[in-house]
Amino acid sequence: MRPSVRFLNPSEAARRLGVSAKALRLYEQRGLVAPGRTAAGWRAYGPDELARAGQVVALRVLGLSLAQVAQVLSGDGQALEPALAAHQARLEQQGRQLAGQVEKVRALRAGLARGQTPEAEDLTGLLAPAAGLSVAFDLPWPWGGEPFVLGDIPPLTYITGPLGSGKTRLALSLAEALPGAIFLGLDRTAEGGAAVRAGLDAGPALAARIDRTRAWLVEDGATPSDDLLALLAALEAETAAALVIDMPEQGLDAPTQTALVAWLRRRGSDARPVFLLTRSSAILDLAALGIGEALLYCPANHAPPIRVAPYPGAPGYEAVASCLASPEVRARTAGMIAMMRHAESGGASTRPAAGR
Incomplete structure (x- = not known):
């Protein structure tokens, strides 16, 4: 391992990638990522490993299964077609929505130019x-x-x-x-x-x-x-x-x-x-x-x-x-609340409360 390069442990890498450490382990088990090892044998993710894991995460966000991810990473681009088609449809829908938002902003600016102050509800609707x-x-x-x-x-x-x-x-x-x-x-x-x-x-x-x-x-x-x-x-x-x-x-x-x-x-x-x-x-x-x-x-x-x-x-x-x-x-917290309710009920069996 290169001493000048910052390496992350699995938990840090998972947080950086926005996934769980458990998911990262599954990616490794499927052969999609291969973290390095420290001298003590601990898994470590450097820039190359993080980049590879980032590709897996991006493909997952597009909706691919891990089997399809493996196909794409091995060079089979056809596995991307259904996911890209669905992603395109989502982007086009978002584009139509954003175009509507642009029109709202344009109308509000035109109103300001005429001395009309927007209502709070109009501004909230822009969020x-x-x-x-x-x-x-x-x-x-x-x-x-x-x-x-x-x-x-x-x-x-x-x-x-x-x-x-x-x-x-x-x-x-x-x-x-x-x-x-x-x-x-x-x-x-x-x-x-x-x-x-x-x-x-x-x-x-x-x-x-x-x-x-x-x-x-x-x-x-x-x-x-x-x-x-x-x-x-x-x-x-x-x-x-x-x-x-x-x-x-x-x-x-x-x-x-x-x-x-x-x-x-x-x-x-x-x-x-x-x-x-x-x-x-x-x-x-x-x-x-x-x-x-x-x-x-x-x-x-x-x-x-x-x-x-x-x-x-x-x-x-x-x-x-x-x-x-x-x-x-x-x-x-849920466990503590369940115990308190159990004690208050005189030991009667109750379904554990979730502590809202």
Whole structure:
């Protein structure tokens, strides 16, 4: 190993690449990457190894399976055609959305030239391309019936807030107000849970989609489980116009959460809306938010929920950051809360709480 070159251990390399260390190990097992070794035998990633791993990650983002990645890296460019066609379609859709945003900005500038100051709603609408869907309803308790309007709903919206802020009630209200929406609660993996049954008893077409997505996630480091199956059964089914998912991190380890969100982002700008009620920093990675994603925050003081722009300094951004914790911390918190409830109930058996 060249002493003047900076080498990273697997965890550092995974963070640099935006994947899990587990995914990086899978890439190595498939022969797609070959990290160097230190004198003590530890894996190490230098510039060449990172560049190679970066190629694998880029091809995965395009939607290729690891088998297809291997084909492309071995020189078979034809394996790229379906992925490039799908990526082109997504880019063209984004281009149309961005063109609409440009027209909005042009209109606002023209208004300024005439002495017209834009409304706050007009400026907020510039933060993300319009998804053509909006919803309005009266907020439930603890807000006391205040009107709430959410416009330009993108394919992926995160809902977060501190304990007791009312975010679960907001999520339930969204599911009730959005036509054709389904709320996927924490009982989705309970014995006989409808979501798990849907995954196990799916028809051939749905079963194939679930298996294909599950395989893609496992290749990206996810761990198969009933919790993951319940999510995929709902996400791949075509019965709901929108999905509101309570704590998608329930029962999923950190690599699985990371892989799941990466897959959700790949769905494209015209995908049906999915709302994720979460306090996991692996699900809601503030540094990774982009076009096609929105963030709703429920303040601790029961002020109405607000849409938070995804950059430091924006109103509510720091409050959102303070609500999030890593999957490991969330798991410890869930265990402590479960123990407390078990003690309070006199030792009666209860399903572990997830600590919202």
